[in-house]
Amino acid sequence: MSTQNERVAEIEVLYRAGNDRMLAWEERQAAAIRGERLLFFCECGRRRCRDHVHLTIDEYEAVRADPRRFIVVPGHELLAAETVVERHDQYFVVEKPEEVRALVERMDLRRDRPDDP
DSSP states (O other), rough: OHHHHHHHHHHHHHHHHHHHHHHSHHHHHHHTTOOOOOOOOOOOOOOOOOOOOEOOOHHHHHHHTTEEEEEOTTTTOOOOTTTEEEOOOSSSSEEOOOOHHHHHHTTOOOOOEEEEE
C-alpha cells in the first residue's frame, strides 16, 4: 500500500510527464528557442487541477533539473507532502521529501534507462 506522500508524488509526476511531452511538440520547441513563455500545467498533487503557469524554457529546466522538484500555482502546495523551496510571482517550486525520491526518479520520463530493452 502506498503512503499519502507517494500518492501525491504520483499525481505530480503525471502532470510533469504531460509537460515534458508537450515540450517535444515542434511548435513548442520553436517558441522556446524564441525565448517565449510557454504554458505548463500546474504539477500539484490535486487530481482535478487544470491550472497552468507560463514559464520560459530556462525557468522550467531549472526546476526540472531535480526530479524531486515540481512547479505549482501559488496556493496549490501541499505542505503535508512537500516543502516550498522557491516562491515566484506566478509559480512556486516545491520539493518532495527524500522518502519518495526513488518513486519520482523511477517515474521520470527523462531518466536514462540503460537496463530497459
